[in-house]
Amino acid sequence: MRKAIIKRFILVMVGAMVFSGILFYTTVSNTMHKNTKEDMRLSLIMLDNSLDYTEPLMNQIKILSTTLDQKQARYTILDAKGDVIADTGTMDIENLENHFEREEVQKALSDGIGYAKRYSTTIKTQMLYTAVTSSKSDYILRIAIPYSGNSEYLFWLLPSIMISITVSALLAVVMADKLTKTITKPLQQIAYIMDNYKEENPELSLPNTPYEELNIITQSAKKMSESVEKYTEEIEFERMVRQEFFSNASHELKTPITSIRGYTEILLSEFTPDEATREEFLKRILTETESMTNLINDILLISRLETRDYEIETTEIRMAMLLQDIIKTLQPIAAKQGVDLQTECKPAIIKANKQHMRELLLNLIGNAIKYNKPNGMVYVTITTIGRDLLIEVKDTGIGIPKESRVRVFERFYRVDKGRSRKVDGTGLGLSIVKHIVNFYGGNITLESKLNVGSTFTVRLPEVKANM
Template identity: 40%
Template sequence: MHKKIVHSFLMTFLISFTLGFGLLYVSLYKASIAQDRGYLFDTVKLIKNLEIDELNRTRLGDTFKSEGIRITIIKRDGKVLYDNYKGKITEKHLQREEVKQAIAEDTGTCIRHSDTMQRSYLYVADYESDNQTIVRLAMPFDGLSQSISILLAPFIFSICISFMVVFILSKRMADEIVEPFQDITNTINSTNISEDVLSFDKYDYPELYKITDALTNMSMENKKYLERLGKEKKVRQEFFSNASHELKTPLTSIRGYTELIRSHTIQDSAQIDTCLDCVLKESDHMTQLINDILTISKLETEEMQVTYSHIQVKKLLDSVVETLKPQIEEMDLKVYVNATDFTVFASLDHIKGIFYNLISNAIKYNKSNGRIDIELKKNQKNMYFSVEDTGIGIAKKDQERIFQRFYRVDKQRSKTIPGTGLGLSIVKHVVYYYEGKVHLTSKENIGTKIVVELPIIVKEIPEN
């Protein structure tokens, strides 16, 4: 980049200098021609007052010849009467360009090659109508070579001095331009972008602010991304650890009961039936756990094949409450349902999962003789569903993690309360799937309320 800047400056200088010299040369060239023509026309006025004999007698023609000026006097018919370079010219000059101009306009001028003198001349001609003669003067004209020979030495000297000055200035300017980029590079190389955010000095070039700001923002986003990856890695590790533990527990129970039966340690048929019931219960628990894990995995990866249908949510809610009636009666709970009859367009499994998991949790973590308030209604275009209990509540520090997989609030009590620890995580993923909202409020030993809003309302119940 440094070399490119210097080369660009030098090329710009050379092109500019050459163009400037060209314009100067053209200006001097035109000025020189104009000066020579003016001098020749002034000389013509002097000669017009003299006769040809006087030119010979005064030897004025030889004087002009010594100065390089050629005098020619031509008759109207083109015959040459006098020429101070040639004693006698028989060739007609009527077709000469300057002669034709003089006859037509009284004066004429041109630059051309002379066949008689075998070199280029600047010609001026003046027509005298009284005596029908044309006075023509000419001086040698070498064109470019004449002007270049005068300007070449100053041009070479000027371009050498200017080139050195421009080279020094361009190198210094290139150093000033490249230095901030070197600082930026050094800052990037010396910063651990996985832990720190890039921070740059303020530079004199506003254009660099966009680069440094973009790098800083990218560094911040990168750090956030790495932190998120770290958290997700930790969550995955906890998930596999918890999943292994949750699967290992029922497997251990199943193996223990099976070994008891297999070893014939238990002979009583009633005890054997009890062991088999425990095996079935633990296998059901393990099956439910695996199904819940698969459900969350599919929701996260959006691989679940979702079948949408029109659902009458009040009827679905009533059936879920009826399913959970044995657990409600066992805890001696009072359940109050305030439901509006309306239709939604969604997955039946999704909506049923939300109803079942929220109500099931409200039962499990409630107090004996407690209360559960369930509300289901339309809220503009959203389905509004809330479950509030009078249970043990959730501590403030646990509320942020309550929707994580396998997270159980009361570790000691969780051992006696059946469940996979995935219910609220499934609820959260289903809500996010429909781009809805879920809100939790809870106080310890007072109760918990969870509200779900989903934009899935159908305005009218469809016939089909």
């Protein structure tokens, strides 16, 4: 990586210097070209001021041209018609063609000064021409010098450009080396720390760097470490929950299966019980079968609610009618337990699966009855807050210890295992409630105090008033 950065940095620097050299060459060449034209103009003005137009001009310009600072310059004097009057390049002026149509002459006649670049057929070379009108006569003065374009300045500028590029390349190597060290060193530290990452010590302590981009990498690595740690904890927790679930499920199924097997073996044995005993055994087998069926149905319901892999039928449910129906179902159980049921239900309609809502209320109210005290009370309140449905089930029962309140919604979790064995049920009631609430995007809270009672509050979204 370091070599690649240095190589690319040098290439960029050299490329930049080459571009700068070309730009420098072009700028300087244009400036020198402009200065050359200005020098030619000044030479013509000096020549014009030095000439005596009443005397022969040929000898004058030959003498004066040697005093002007223009090497290899050719001076020409033209009349207003473009005919050559005098020329330092030849004595045979009579054979020279008329210059009236020349570009620089036309510009001089119109603007007072004119410039042109072209190939001279007379001396067989590329020339730069400057022409001005005389301030003392009607003549036109012209100067011409050999000119090959900007390339003629390259000979003078090339050494400076090459030295600049060489020095810049050397500086680029030194700077690139130092720069790459400041980048690669933190990366090496990050790589070393991540290579020595240990599961037993998952916290990453990464250094801050002077570069914001590298700090983004370190922050991302820290977040990744935290995510991995959290994910690992979740996997471990799920593994423990799953293990406990299978253990509890097998235990819950084993008890009725053992009973069914025992009764069946007696019925099939040589010992033939009387008709009343046979009927009692068959009733117990039926009861245990129903218990297993309920357990399996509860497990399947939780699984479907978790995976959401089945289609449900939703309908508009009038909560008052549903609550009234459930109270009728549970009233005999409450009376047997000596528990009084009190309800208050505001008119409300929720669009949901009716069996889900029935299971939710049956489990909450059923638990409030089961774990209550003799002569206890259960208060059920259903109301609306905004567009949310609020269900509150409050009892005067035995309460739930603080350390168990977080776990009561886990599958098969029982606060008092001794008491729970005496109470009918699968041990999945509150877990089903929690999964139903989550399925509809709601939430459930629990408040409890030992020997005083518990309050479960469910809040479900998207409800409308019953008109």
